[in-house]
Amino acid sequence: MIRLENVTKTYGTDIPAVRDASFEIAKGEFVFMVGPSGSGKSTLLRLMNRQEQPERGAVWVAGKNINEMADSKVPYLRRNIGNIFQDYKLLLNKTVFENVAFALEVIGRPKHVIRQQVPAVLDLVGLSDKEDRFPHQLSGGEQQRVSIARAFVNRPLILLADEPTGNLDPATGEGIMRLLDRINNTGTTVVMATHDQRIVNMMRRRVVQLDRGVIVRDQERGVYD
């Protein structure tokens, strides 16, 4: 589903954020990217939906080299990739329903599809009763569930989660983790960057560890360290 071949990415003239990274993620897999801040986890995720272009190497997603893809094709790539962030990136002037509906609206889905799919996905993340609330009326965990609903409403092949539990207390973070696990069980490939040791150790999934931009460990059913 995702394959990186000797990928190097440098910001400015500094030392590379990612150096010579190669690995492959199969369809339906769940992978943790771990490592301290600045080790290149986020950069790897950003390379996977072409928010960044590498200096060297190639990134393949769903059988296509996305670095050679025309700019005009990138939106269609991204419709197959959901994104979740540490800071949720919700639109504060829109309700829960509208935030999720927005993701369908801007890719031109008709109203009847929106009316059908948004309640379904809100039900999946457990927010059916809060669809008219605004983000500031929700807890952090609930806001993250909205952002997961938005990322998943279009049934993407891949979900990229950048520190999704970073702003949450351990119990809430665990709830989010279980939700991502459930989404993974529907066949969606999930790549999650985190430095939350507890969660990684609890899940026992594949772990790719980074240190200063270099992959130092790639382990099935791994723990944080």
Place this chain on the structure above:
Amino acid sequence: MIARISYAFRETWASFKRNVTLTMAAVITSAVSLLLVGSTFLIQRAFDNLLTRWKGDVELIVYVRSDADANQIQVIEDALKSQPAIIDVSKLRYLDQADSYAEAQKLFAGDPGTLRLLTPENIPSQFKVVPISQDSNLIRELGEQFRGLAGVREVAYAQDVFDVVARVSQFIRIATTAMSIVLLMVAVGLIWNTIRTAMFARRREIEVMKLVGATNWFIRIPFMLEGLLQGLIGGVLSCLGLWGLNSAWSSAVADFNDTELAALVVTDGYMRFVMFILLGIGAIAGAVGSGIAASRFLDV
């Protein structure tokens, strides 16, 4: 498709309301600059009308001294008629003192000082000569010959007046064109800035849109519509202004119905053409300015 169109219009309208001050500035600037563009067109056209009318008309006037006797006048007329190769004899007109005085009443209607100095007795009578030849040197040579005749007070070449008016018109053309280009650039810049501000205010939304896979055109179109609307409203305002100016001018000039000044008006047909052009320029400038602003923002 309908969902997309209604989305674009909703967003355009919302953004329009959010940015009232900047929008007003952009609209007013484009209105003023387009008004200037329109005025340039009209002034140009009016001068062209005037010059065309003169071109086909009198090119040489032989003024006869007011104290010349009938014999001298006859000599001048015979001399003129003896040059059928250069002048159009059939169009030769003699205005006696009464006629000349009546004409002067109209010509100098706006200049009572000059008018007071003229009387039917001291005013020169005149031969209005329409040349056949296009060679202005030949005409000038002929004019010089007449200058030597007894009873001739002065020979005036319409070409000289024509040249002065043409130079003035040329100057006005350059000045108004330059001003309208500068103002138009200012207007595009202001529209550009309004759109950039509108996009900056919504950068979060745009980021999310890009991440969930909205195409750049989908994001851009509401902003371009907004710019287009600003340009178009500016265009409508400038058309109203221009129409007002033109009718005021036309009715002022209507008083000089029989003189050359009356040529300084433009027809309604041309006016409609200019208005159409102004709306077009406004719309295009607005759409292009905002399109550039939107593209630059989307690339970041």
